[in-house]
Amino acid sequence: MTGVIYEDASCVYPGAERPAVDKLNLDIQDGEFLVLVGPSGCGKSTSLRMLAGLEEVTAGTIRIGERDVTHLPPKDRDIAMVFQNYALYPHMTVAENMGFALKIAGVPKTEIRQKVEDAAKLLELTEYLGRKPKALSGGQRQRVAMGRAIVREPKVFLMDEPLSNLDAKLRVQTRTQIASLQRRLGITTVYVTHDQVEAMTMGDRVAVLKDGLLQQCDTPRHMYEKPANVFVAGFIGSPAMNLIEAPIVEGGVAFDGTVVPVDRDSLGQASSRGESSVTLGVRPESFDLTSDGTGIAVIVNVVEELGADAFAYGTAKVGGGDVDVIVRVDARNTPAKGETLHFLPKPGETHIFSTVSGDRLSQ
Amino acid sequence: MSTPAEVVSPINTGPTGSAVKAVRRSFASPLASVLVILLTVLWTVPTFGLFIASFRPSGASATSGWWTAFAHPQLTLSNYNTVLFHSANFGTSGGIMPFLVNSLAITIPATLFPLSIAAMAAYVLAWVKFRGSDALFFFIFALQVVPLQLALVPLLQLFSGGAHIGTIALIPALNVSGTYVSLWTAHTMFALPLAIYLLHNFIAQIPRDLIEAGLVDGASHFRVFRTIILPLATPALAAFAIFQFLWVWNDLLVGLTFAGGSQAVEPLTVRLSQMVGSFGGRWELLTAGAFIAIIVPLAVFFSLQRYFVRGLLAGSVKG
Numbered sequence: 227m228t229g230v231i232y233e234d235a236s237c238v239y240p241g242a243e244r245p246a247v248d249k250l251n252l253d254i255q256d257g258e259f260l261v262l263v264g265p266s267g268c269g270k271s272t273s274l275r276m277l278a279g280l281e282e283v284t285a286g287t288i289r290i291g292e293r294d295v296t297h298l299p300p301k302d303r304d305i306a307m308v309f310q311n312y313a314l315y316p317h318m319t320v321a322e323n324m325g326f327a328l329k330i331a332g333v334p335k336t337e338i339r340q341k342v343e344d345a346a347k348l349l350e351l352t353e354y355l356g357r358k359p360k361a362l363s364g365g366q367r368q369r370v371a372m373g374r375a376i377v378r379e380p381k382v383f384l385m386d387e388p389l390s391n392l393d394a395k396l397r398v399q400t401r402t403q404i405a406s407l408q409r410r411l412g413i414t415t416v417y418v419t420h421d422q423v424e425a426m427t428m429g430d431r432v433a434v435l436k437d438g439l440l441q442q443c444d445t446p447r448h449m450y451e452k453p454a455n456v457f458v459a460g461f462i463g464s465p466a467m468n469l470i471e472a473p474i475v476e477g478g479v480a481f482d483g484t485v486v487p488v489d490r491d492s493l494g495q496a497s498s499r500g501e502s503s504v505t506l507g508v509r510p511e512s513f514d515l516t517s518d519g520t521g522i523a524v525i526v527n528v529v530e531e532l533g534a535d536a537f538a539y540g541t542a543k544v545g546g547g548d549v550d551v552i553v554r555v556d557a558r559n560t561p562a563k564g565e566t567l568h569f570l571p572k573p574g575e576t577h578i579f580s581t582v583s584g585d586r587l588s589q
Numbered sequence: 590m591s592t593p594a595e596v597v598s599p600i601n602t603g604p605t606g607s608a609v610k611a612v613r614r615s616f617a618s619p620l621a622s623v624l625v626i627l628l629t630v631l632w633t634v635p636t637f638g639l640f641i642a643s644f645r646p647s648g649a650s651a652t653s654g655w656w657t658a659f660a661h662p663q664l665t666l667s668n669y670n671t672v673l674f675h676s677a678n679f680g681t682s683g684g685i686m687p688f689l690v691n692s693l694a695i696t697i698p699a700t701l702f703p704l705s706i707a708a709m710a711a712y713v714l715a716w717v718k719f720r721g722s723d724a725l726f727f728f729i730f731a732l733q734v735v736p737l738q739l740a741l742v743p744l745l746q747l748f749s750g751g752a753h754i755g756t757i758a759l760i761p762a763l764n765v766s767g768t769y770v771s772l773w774t775a776h777t778m779f780a781l782p783l784a785i786y787l788l789h790n791f792i793a794q795i796p797r798d799l800i801e802a803g804l805v806d807g808a809s810h811f812r813v814f815r816t817i818i819l820p821l822a823t824p825a826l827a828a829f830a831i832f833q834f835l836w837v838w839n840d841l842l843v844g845l846t847f848a849g850g851s852q853a854v855e856p857l858t859v860r861l862s863q864m865v866g867s868f869g870g871r872w873e874l875l876t877a878g879a880f881i882a883i884i885v886p887l888a889v890f891f892s893l894q895r896y897f898v899r900g901l902l903a904g905s906v907k908g
Contacts, residue, residue: 278801278805279804279805280801280804280805299804300801300804300805301804301805301806301807301808301809303805305805306805306806307801307802307805309798309801309802309906310798311796311798311906312905312906313796313798313799313801313802313905313906314802314904314905314906315799315802315803315816315817315905316821316901316902316903316904316905317820317821317901326803326806326808326816327806327807330806330807330808330812331807358904359903359904359905360903360904361904362904367904374802374806378806384805
């Protein structure tokens with residue numbers, strides 16, 4: 227069993243007022259692919275580097291398997307890391323790069339060669355083993371960095387935005403390769419990215435961080451369907467969920483000219499706290515076009531056609547002010563710019579958040 | 590009068606850019622080229638004169654200028670032969686050859702010692718975080734302002750008598766005065782502040798991720814230093830090696846202070862300076878001796894020059 231456990235792990239940089247990572251609690255199962263995601267500066271990389279031993283843990287503990295590694299140097303942790311910029315040793319060949327860790331561990335030469343060749347075959351690097359990193363393309367360098375990690379058969383893989391330097395197409399392709407490779411090897415992996423699409427597609431579970439605080443850690447599906455707060459709701463999903471602050475009225479929340487019916491219990495919770503408005507969250511695909519003029523009136527500003535889907539960006543009116551709304555529309559029958567359409571959220575697909583605290587109120 | 594807007598605009602990089610260009614253009618002009626060539630010739634002529642003189646027989650040197658050698662070519666290698674092996678007036682019977690060996694025996698260790706110590710110190714100061722590392726670095730950096738002449742007498746005292754407070758011996762008498770050890774130590778000490786500063790700046794620019802990758806791969810700091818830092822720092826190491834070699838090779842003061850008078854240790858420079866006194870009249874031997882002293886640093890320079898490689902880091906991190 228080599229899971230990873232963060233227990234109230236914090237990291238405060240010297241001279242900083244706020245901790246970069248604040249009491250992080252995560253329980254990562256053996257063989258699990260956990261993705262840490264969040265906007266830049268949220269502490270996701272710091273969390274990873276704390277696990278690697280490259281950043282000091284100022285409070286709390288980190289365990290790999292049964293072992294407390296909180297204050298161990300990186301070399302004693304049996305981890306492998308893939309860096310954002312690959313960090314290949316420029317003066318060594320691909321084979322030497324991949325075998326470096328084994329050489330340090332004192333593995334016999336023939337065994338190193340065997341393992342490096344196996345890994346190279348897996349990553350289609352066999353013909354490049356004799357080359358130096360500078361003679362490789364970006365994608366090949368990325369694979370060498372992966373290879374350097376997998377030859378070691380470590381307890382944990384750490385990946386710090388390994389795809390962010392690849393072009394868009396290669397990124398999508400490599401994303402799938404890494405995910406399937408990880409499932410095949412069954413090695414516990416912690417993966418850091420700022421790209422929520424990567425997080426959703428790769429992770430067994432996704433942990434969203436903001437300002438050093440863990441917002442939610444859940445399976446991609448569950449996180450998409452039940453975001454724990456406004457931040458997660460807005461961060462996960464593309465295009466982002468519509469988050470509209472609307473006053474509570476009898477039977478729902480009020481838009482100008484219409485009332486959108488929502489879950490009574492959550493409105494009750496908000497009212498009992500003395501709040502007169504809530505934040506209504508509706509995903510772009512959760513809107514139904516109504517033909518009889520009922521529902522929220524949206525004036526279309528822009529239509530983005532993506533082929534399979536089309537998204538209409540428009541404005542609706544709440545309490546006299548304009549709010550931006552994104553709605554998925556039929557790709558073969560897109561509205562014209564300036565047109566006014568009426569939409570209602572699908573029943574059961576609305577999310578209610580407290581406007582004051584940002585927490586989820588609906589079930 | 591130029592408008593104020595043109596003068597104070599901080600964002601506009603135009604003026605500086607065009608100034609650089611203007612300077613570059615003026616250097617590229619034919620007039621500048623002629624000037625540079627003229628200066629080069631002026632600078633080189635005396636050395637060239639010495640070089641010619643070193644090949645002229647003693648009689649010719651004494652009676653006519655070196656330039657007359659072009660009109661009446663009368664060249665010989667006997668000066669070199671005499672000065673290297675035969676001249677009995679150097680205190681030894683073998684010419685300056687033993688002192689050439691002394692110079693090498695002083696210079697090579699006095700280059701390698703500071704180089705290896707400074708490289709390690711630079712790595713630690715740049716990459717191993719410990720309390721007070723910045724203060725220590727600034728302290729070492731500040732040591733450069735201390736002129737080495739200031740340390741000569743205390744060092745001499747330390748080498749011969751040790752260091753004492755009252756009757757308590759902090760360092761016992763080392764009894765190394767007049768040996769190679771004293772010269773190596775002195776040169777190493779004098780070189781370290783600059784060496785650490787230069788190498789620190791270079792090593793600190795090696796991408797952090799490379800060192801972290803090494804540490805995560807299971808390497809100790811020493812292993813990272815040896816297998817990653819040293820190969821990547823070769824250009825800086827070579828630069829400093831050349832610099833230090835030339836410095837020690839050409840040094841007269843330290844050699845004279847710590848080895849003056851003991852002929853088994855004395856470097857070539859010390860002997861040559863005494864030749865000026867005893868051979869003031871014998872030009873041809875002096876010039877030959879000087880040229881022998883020049884050949885070694887030239888050889889070192891050209892053999893280490895190939896380590897000045899650009900782009901050692903290519904391919905390691907994003908790019």
